Amino acid sequence: MTFVVPFGPQHPALKEPEYFRFEVKGEEIIDLNVRLGYIHRGIERALQERSYLHNIYLAERICGICNVAHTTAYCQTIEQLANIEVPDRARFIRTILCELERIHSHLLWAGVAAHEIGFNTLFMFFWRDRELVLDLKEMISGNRQISASNTLGGVRRDVKPEYVPTMLRVLNKLEKETKYYIDVCTSDRTILARCMGVGVLTKEDAIKLCIVGPTTRASGVDVDIRRDDPYAAYDEISFKVIIEREGDVLAKVIVRLREILESIRIIRQALKALPRGPLRTKVAPKIEPNEALGRIEAPRGELLYYAISNGTDKPERIRVRPPTYANIPSFKPMFVGGTIAEIPIVMASIDPCFACTDRVTLVDSHTGKARVVSFDELRGRRK
Amino acid sequence: MEVLDFFFNSLVFPGLLFASLIGLLYVGIDRKVTGHMQHRIGPPIWQEYLDVGKLMSKEDITPHAAQSLVFNVVPLIALGAVVTVMLLLPVYSAQPALATVADLIVIIYLLNIPAICLMLGGYSSGSPFGSVGAARHVVQLFSYELVFILVIIAVVTRVGSLNLTTVVGYQAQHSWLILDWRLIPALIAMFTSIQGKLMRVPFDIPEAESKIVHGAMTEYSGPKLAIWRVVYDIETLVVAGFIAALFLGGPVAYTIGGVQIPGVVDFLIKTLVIVLITTTLRNIMARLRIDQALKFYLTFGALLAIISLVLVLVVP
Incomplete structure (x- = not known):
């Protein structure tokens, strides 16, 4: 029955x-x-009705949490369509913004997860530290959440040299806190009781169902677009791909928290190696008929954009495959x-x-x- | 005169008015301390008064599916039960307000009535969240209540009387029972048990808001919800007062520097300490699942209480 x-x-x-x-x-x-x-919401259709430049605003609003990921993927795809090289400084700034967003997204998620298991104190702590990241985002882009920094051919706002000491200080603080959280999540008895051995996704299932992002990395599958198909400045930065083998909820928590540490390392390197130069190159409003596929590692996993141009200032078709859609079969x-x-x-x-x-x-x-x-x-x- | 006394006792002190004023204040303090523990500012400590006042002024709505006498009456029965316990507790001296022969067994029964009322309210509310919450409430009631009663049996065996006044008097003559090492396991078991009784993390399963909205209270609103809040707040005070009487020697009147300090001050300090301990516990843990909670109480909690009971019986 x-x-x-x-x-x-x-x-x-x-x-x-x-x-x-x-x-x-x-x-x-x-x-x-x-x-x-x-x-x-019918956004794909709406993307066809607007010009390439106007579409950045729309792509940014597909997801409030991972807006930088969406605009980076969109801009990258359109830059491929138009065969434009992005200046080096812009590539590094994009990397910094993407990683800041990954930290804030993972902290946000960790807070929600703590709330789901009724641990409200931990929830508040996670979100308190998320504020630090949002402050950094605000300092760089002028906005806490929707950063509006990416544009076709580069970025619109610079990471000024006077920002760097503040950023390094906040990152140090964040690193200390994150290590503490990893310690809490691996030792607290009530958290272990609720998360260990629950909702296990085996490695075989993860590969068979093409699961992406931290969800699959928690099952031991070694996939990360940042390393496998480098974009922005990731090919010039060294970082580890975080893998856990257990595949349960606890492993997913740990993978995300350790990714925060890795993101902090990436941002430090990017700040150190930040090249001088222009922020953007000019892009002509009309793009010759062409097609392009762009993918990036959003906080939740692989985000994929596919675009066809037809010689006008509007795209013929844009297709978006966000990570959650790829992860639904894992349920x-x-x-x-x-x-x-x-x-x-x-x-x-x-x-x-x-x-x-x-x-x-x-x-x-x-x-x-x-x-x-x-x-x-x-x-x-x-x- | 006796009738007048009775009305004064039940409606003003230590009954409805005193209990609700202090209970609401204590839960307000609990919320403020919780806020600070979570690095928030938290509401002001009088927030509970404002919340209850606001709820009282709202329209009284009974959902269509919940049109029954039971749904409307259970909050009042629960309120009556907790206020009655207040009359049976030693608040200003070893002697409770109702100096009848009511003993610990009556208090145990009365302390269960709010839980049973909440369960009935949940089942009669006609909402799936209400009935799931009520079902979980029953499971939880059966688990923490066993530990609660075992602890009381251990204390009663130690003192040799079922009368709360005698328990308090015994502690006044000898020493507080918390200082007796044989009862330390029982005290720990007691704190786990009241965490479940007051539905605080990690045992707030019957009203886990991320799963079943507000459990049995989902369909309550306006004045009826306000009464439930008052019941919950008074219950917090009553349970703390009960532990104070069992383990901390109940209310003791002191004379400091020639100034007579009444026993009720002592009562308020002791209960506040106990409430703050439960506040700390609820802020450092995650919520367990209902099966884990049941297992916890029936193994760990019951074991601790039984150890105490055996120690009290065996060790002279």
Whole structure:
């Protein structure tokens, strides 16, 4: 006898509306069905209606948290389309911004995860330190969150020499705190009780389902676009790709926290090696017919942009595949066999960003398998 | 005169008015201290009064699915129960306000009534979150209550009386029971148990907001929710006062430099210390799952209490 436990579209554990349908036998989850598309915003179509320059604003607003990742990927793709070389200084500044964003995104996620397991003190601590990063972002770009720094052919704002001492000081502080958090997360009994051995994604599943980002690195798969397909200034910087083998929620926490340490190292190197020179090159508004594919390592994993130009100042087509979309299939092996009580933390463990996802999802409800949600299910009643 | 006394005791001191004023203040302090522990500023310590006052002034709404006598009446029953315990506790001297023969067993029963009322309210609210919260509440009730009762049995065996007044009087003559090493495991077990009783982290499973909104209280709003808040706050005070009476010698009147300090001051200090200990505990842990909580209480908690009981029986 199985019950259907609906989860969403409105649920306190979900920050964004999506629908998950769990089939449970007692407490055990035996099947899972995902229905996406509740916040489809039609941005891909909107990208075709605007000029290349105007699209930066739109790409930036695909995801509030990883806005630098989106604009970097977008600008990189369009620069490939137009065959433009970005000045060296701009490449380094992009690297710094991307890594600052990775730190803030991982801290944000860690806070949410701590909240999901009811550890509100840790949640507040993570977000307190996230403020430090946001202050740095504000100092460089003038904005805390949506940085609006990237532009076609370079960046719009410089990292001035007087910023560097402040940045190094804050990074030192952040490094100390992050080490402390790693210590807490690997030793606190209640955290271990909630995270260890929960929501395991095996290496085989991670490879088979093409999972990306920290989620797959926590399962022992050695994938990182920054190293495998270097962009910005990553080919001139040495860094480690963080791998954990266990694949459970704890491993995902540790991978992200250790990535913060690695990001701090990257920023230090980039600040040291920051070359002199112009910030941007000119880009002609019209781009000859061409096609290009750009990918970067966003905080949540591989972010992929594909663009076709047609000789006008507007793109023919732009396709975006954000990391959360690639990670959705990992829900099934992580949930099946687990219990209902694990749902919120396991769901949070891939760091889902559904607003990103839905913008590119074509929800096909006519393929037979997908089913329209009934009113009773939405109300959470059992059949 | 006796009737007048009774009304004064139950409505003003140490009953409804005193208990709610102090209870709300203590939870306010708890919230402020929590804020500081979490590197926030936190609300002012009188925030609970403002919250309850605001809720009281709201429209009284009963959801369509929850139209029943039970849903509306249980907050009041719970309030009555906790205020009654207040009358049975030694607040200003070893003698409680209601000097009848009510003993520890009555207090144990009365302390369970808010939990049972909350459970009934959750089940009758017609909301899935309410019933899930209530179901978890039942599981948790059965786990922490065993530890709670075992600790009380250990103390009662030590003193040799089921009467709280006698327990307090015994401590006044000898020494506080917290200083008896045989009861230290029981004291630790007691703190784990009240963490569950007051639904604080790591045992706030019945109202885990990231999973089941607010558990059994999900459908309550306005004045009814305000009454629940008052019940919760008074319960915090009552449980702290109960532990103070069991282990810390209850209220003692002192004379410092010729100035007579009434026992109620001692009561307030001791209860505040106990509340602050539970505040600290709730801020340094993550929430457990319901099965882990059950396992924790039935193994670790119960074991500690039984160790104390055996020590008290065996070691002279």
